[in-house]
Amino acid sequence: MEKTSTARQRREQSLTRAQIITVAIKLLDDTGESGLTFQALSKLLATGPGAIYWHVANKSDLMTAACDAIVSRTLGTTSVDVPPEEAIRAIALELFDTIDAHPWVGGALMHAPGQLPMVRIFERIGQQLRSLDVPAGREWAAVSTLLNYILGVAGQNAANAKLAKVHDLKRSSFLEDVSAAWSKLDVNEYPFTRSVVDQLASHDDRKDFVDGIDFILRGIAAEREKMVGPEGLEPPTKRL
Amino acid sequence: MEKTSTARQRREQSLTRAQIITVAIKLLDDTGESGLTFQALSKLLATGPGAIYWHVANKSDLMTAACDAIVSRTLGTTSVDVPPEEAIRAIALELFDTIDAHPWVGGALMHAPGQLPMVRIFERIGQQLRSLDVPAGREWAAVSTLLNYILGVAGQNAANAKLAKVHDLKRSSFLEDVSAAWSKLDVNEYPFTRSVVDQLASHDDRKDFVDGIDFILRGIAAEREKMVGPEGLEPPTKRL
DNA sequence: TCCAAATATGGAATGACGTTCCATAATGAA
DNA sequence: TTCATTATGGAACGTCATTCCATATTTGGA
Numbered sequence A, B: 001m002e003k004t005s006t007a008r009q010r011r012e013q014s015l016t017r018a019q020i021i022t023v024a025i026k027l028l029d030d031t032g033e034s035g036l037t038f039q040a041l042s043k044l045l046a047t048g049p050g051a052i053y054w055h056v057a058n059k060s061d062l063m064t065a066a067c068d069a070i071v072s073r074t075l076g077t078t079s080v081d082v083p084p085e086e087a088i089r090a091i092a093l094e095l096f097d098t099i100d101a102h103p104w105v106g107g108a109l110m111h112a113p114g115q116l117p118m119v120r121i122f123e124r125i126g127q128q129l130r131s132l133d134v135p136a137g138r139e140w141a142a143v144s145t146l147l148n149y150i151l152g153v154a155g156q157n158a159a160n161a162k163l164a165k166v167h168d169l170k171r172s173s174f175l176e177d178v179s180a181a182w183s184k185l186d187v188n189e190y191p192f193t194r195s196v197v198d199q200l201a202s203h204d205d206r207k208d209f210v211d212g213i214d215f216i217l218r219g220i221a222a223e224r225e226k227m228v229g230p231e232g233l234e235p236p237t238k239r240l
Numbered sequence C: 001t002c003c004a005a006a007t008a009t010g011g012a013a014t015g016a017c018g019t020t021c022c023a024t025a026a027t028g029a030a
Numbered sequence D: 001t002t003c004a005t006t007a008t009g010g011a012a013c014g015t016c017a018t019t020c021c022a023t024a025t026t027t028g029g030a
Helices: A017-031 A038-045 A049-055 A059-075 A084-101 A103-110 A116-131 A136-166 A171-183 A191-195 A197-202 A205-227 B017-031 B038-045 B049-055 B059-075 B084-101 B103-110 B116-131 B136-166 B171-183 B191-195 B197-202 B205-227
Strands: none
Touching: A017 A038, A017 A049, A017 A059, A038 A049, A059 A084, A059 A103, A059 A116, A084 A103, A084 A116, A084 A136, A084 A205, A103 A116, A103 A136, A103 B136, A116 A136, A116 B191, A136 A171, A136 A205, A136 B103, A136 B136, A136 B205, A171 A191, A171 A197, A191 A197, A191 B116, A205 B136, A205 B205, B017 B038, B017 B049, B017 B059, B038 B049, B059 B084, B059 B103, B059 B116, B084 B103, B084 B116, B084 B136, B084 B205, B103 B116, B103 B136, B116 B136, B136 B171, B136 B205, B171 B191, B171 B197, B191 B197
């Protein structure tokens, strides 16, 4: 007599955390951040939510794990032997491209502070900065700046992707809407914004992103140069 | 005969969008991002969800409006007459303090790209950069960098606040947990992270934040100086 | 002055979702 | 063989955002 519920027998191929994460990634890529539900996951894995919860603590755990899978894969590309600043640019660009391809990674990254995926980035950047002779007392600030900037861009990308979906249209129409809204702003209150509305459509996200990295790197370098400059070695201007 | 539902008469003091936003802010401040529900809102406003929806498109609309109320209030403080870089620092710090006091603003800001709250910040920074003689072709990159950095920090603050709540404990214990996790990382794989674990507890978020702003400002300034340097005025190195 | 829109209101119903429960199987250790 | 552990998957639960709908009040036009 079949009971209302329960497992008749163990599945031929047992469920794996790795397997779950793989399917989760596929789901996120195909249907976006909102497409990852335990229902959809259950269907694809031919199981129930209960079984999934055996391998995964909760949704946020799953998201972070999926995010980490992507991030570690991205940063896994062995960095060739290039100067530190070049290496940082490369790391940043790899991340940008990855997040561009998987916008949900940006959102996941933002919601997992101090977690593995973020630490991986933190570490990679930190190592490069160390090769740059950034004074020990300034390392933290330098890494944080680069990391927070990257996270900011990542989050914006994720948010854009989500909004584009809501607008039922792709990036293009979303941009048009924002553009239209900006054009309606009061010229006296928003002179700057109004004057750059057209750049909203023409600018290149990726190039702007590297430019930002360059600004920060140049700022870090400028401080370093000042410290070994004419007056000799100054004490760090900031504490820590 | 009382019907099962419906409004007996119009409320003495009619519902207002502004009123709803005010209560929403109180709710967000008191109970965090997850505390804003239409149920809680209905109770506080002595009404039903239906009535609220008459004044507000949806939850995201409400969040953005609440966020904008806070941001516009923050940026509303008339900036005294200070040099542009100082003004940017001031704007950034005001925002930092605001987001520190209302972490949910960070989250809301991240999810409303191109919307009013973000545009306000964009505009304020843009105006100051214009006073700085940043070449027209570099304005967009410069503003974006500062904005994205600020958004990144804002998002991290919001995420930290949320996680701290999940940990059922305040910032302190959350930090301890992350600290413990970092200490367990493999030294060979994570030499940098391991070497700065102690700074996790000792560093000052607010100071690090300004340091980041300073790095970026210095990077922007460095480029400017180079352009008017010995070789004379160079063409912009980047397009746009 | 009267009536049809338009403007509001608030409670009920809906549907989706995360998460927990539970009955049950297979597995491993003693 | 037996008992605890590891797994499994479906049902049940509670919470939300959102929509529906019955109804009230106001407004504008004739």
